[in-house]
Amino acid sequence: MITRTHERASFWNQGMRAAPIVIGLAITAMTTQALVAQQNATHQLPLSAENIHWGFYDASLEPVVTIRSGDSVYFENLLARGLQRLRLAGISEDRFLPSMLNVEEEETVRVGSHPLNGPVYIENAEAGDVLEVRLV
Incomplete structure (x- = not known):
């Protein structure tokens, strides 16, 4: 049981560390599309x-x-x-x-x-x- 809790926590922590990267990439893609449209x-x-x-x-x-x-x-x-x-x-x-x-x-x-x-x-x-x- 402790192992599973640890695995869940580890998975959650890894996902939370990747979230800023994913959000950053999404914002960059949207900004790039907006700049191209404005140009x-x-x-x-x-x-x-x-x-x-x-x-x-x-x-x-x-x-x-x-x-x-x-x-x-x-x-x-x-x-x-x-x-x-x-x-x-x-x-x-x-x-x-x-x-x-x-x-x-x-x-x-x-x-x-x-x-x-x-x-x-x-x-x-x-x-x-x-x-x-x-x-x-």
């Missing part, structure tokens, strides 16, 4: 003449925004052919956003019909890396 930033890329170029992707253009892996970017875009397509579809101009009208007024050089927003530079990205894109 991911959200960027807005508004529709403007400074952010739009027309027709094709051009690697010589300077990035209009720089992000890190895990960041989100919300793009405000314009349809191919700009407002011309909306006008042809019979959309009333009073429904156009001011940013759409500003891009149409300011942007004069068009090589092609597709307005492209960007480019976006991703820090530490290398050739062959996979880019996750979600259209919402």
Whole structure:
């Protein structure tokens, strides 16, 4: 009987000595997850003449925004052919956003019909890396 009590006490003491380690590891894991979530930033890329170029992707253009892996970017875009397509579809101009009208007024050089927003530079990205894109 004394042996069993001693074994139980020994087991309990060993468990109590390990408890701070287990709790410390759990807190570290939760803190790390919270820090990673806090580090991911959200960027807005508004529709403007400074952010739009027309027709094709051009690697010589300077990035209009720089992000890190895990960041989100919300793009405000314009349809191919700009407002011309909306006008042809019979959309009333009073429904156009001011940013759409500003891009149409300011942007004069068009090589092609597709307005492209960007480019976006991703820090530490290398050739062959996979880019996750979600259209919402």
